[in-house]
Amino acid sequence: MKREGKQQVWKDYQKEIADNDYYFQRSCIRQNFFPGSEYAFLKILREELGKNIYDDARQTTCTGIGYHSDIIPFETIQTVVARHFALMTEKGFRNFVISCVTSFGIYSEIFETWKEFPEELEKTRYYLKKATGREFELPENMTHASDIIYKFREEIFAKRKHSLVNAATGEPLKIVEHIGCHYAKIFPRKGVGGAEFPQVLSGMIESWGGEVVDYPERRHCCGFGFRHYLVMADRGYSVANSRKKFESMEPYKPDAIICNCPGCTMFMDKWQYVIAETDKKTYGANGNGIPVLTYEELAGLILGYDPWDLGLQMHQVDSEPLLDKMGISYDPDLKYTGSNGEKMGAPMQPQFIH
């Protein structure tokens, strides 16, 4: 195919990403397990890129985890989503930015439902008005937060303190990317590169000097399974899926895993610990796990933010092997300290994984 033809095909896999003036929808899981990531995202947009983004105290969960574990009626989640659109509308924004991949799938599903079944939109408007007195406009642009980082990846790299290059050898670091099922599998046109050629994370990795690992189970689910993880009895489903991915990526010796979805980040971090505890099996070098980072944490490291300000101490698998390879200096004594440098103890060291 001629280059022009390829470019035309590639256009079909692009999405419009607003340039400025964003309304930010936070993520339950990201706030709980990776709070430094949302902080870093807002800091990067405001201080590094000079963008306007609104963080609203009034928003709640979208209820998405409850919806996909089937305790939340469709009418209820549609109306909760509509309330968030109402809050956006009232503040004068039209560009809705979503921090969570589950939420991104939810908002996309509801948006498409309203297009295909206008009566659902009317019903939701009625419910929202009755329940809260609020009214709403639809967003003009709806993106996942990673889309914004992807859009400005070159601007971020221009301000870099570090890159995805092994500081000792000069070789590109080998990075596994995991975009999360609900980013593009449900509505491929809503993800950069679609479901076939997802570019959102690989674009960041390549722009920042790294090499993307292409391994057989690259697109397999992390195994969250919603209800399967929420109930202790079924967590085997979740760990088995992550394990399938680890086994598949292991031969490629990745230096890190970068995730789009906060849930996937958490599972690929925690399940490495569980597999080590149960089977004494680790997937990184020298008994280490493979560090698992969010894309905001990675962007923060590129920009020279302190690893403990980004919250890397909250990961079960140590991130230090990646920091060392990137040539990032850090103070191990500050890893488990509070705002004023006070000691807060330290987690028990697992027997089989670091």
Add this chain to the structure above:
Amino acid sequence: MAISKCITNRDKVFERITSDVRYKEGLKSCMNCGVCTAICPAAEFYDYDPRLLLTTVQTKDMDKIEELLKSDFIWYCGQCMSCKTRCPRGNCPGLVINVLRKVSQEFGYFTESRMGRQQYAVKRTVGENILKYGYCVHPEAVKPELHPEQGPVWKWIFSNRKGLYDRLKGNYNNSGPGTLRKIPAESMNELHSIFEVTGGMRFYKVIDEYSKKKVKEMGFEDDEKNMNQYFMHVYKDTGE
């Protein structure tokens, strides 16, 4: 919906399934190719087959559909929605699953299967988090004894949560914007009101009522102590 009104009227059950927009969207025209089953992570892990699911629903045979609604089969799907990407006809078995699970709970079939009964545990954890905190997940609710897989780092976070979230520029349990802020009372009131108006609250009650009915069928009083034991049972019971 009160239990006394939940007569398992088969026409009503089928009408409830087919009138849901997610059913219309999820099952357009299945040609039984089985691509959904080939891509499905749950089919790899469980004795699950989304192709069979769609075939069964399309038979309109209420004996078979009722059997489905009472079985573990509809609870195997992990909701990754990989089936949606790959179906050549644009179907989405995962979406049909959402409808079947909803109807299974509305009509009380869910307590007939081990995995269906787990809905009581999901409602008592994530469901109650939503109404209590305004978050699906909240640090205070991720108790290490219920989450050993979270490992020693989470145990440390859990013990130092206020100091740590402050360290990471959060706004833990405080007013105003920011990470893990306390959701304002007016917003919580609006969330509760949405649940009342749209049937979310009623649906929680349905799950509770049928779960209590199950406990009684098992020969126990549905008092708080027994319901707590039932919660732990369904939360941990692997069926082995």
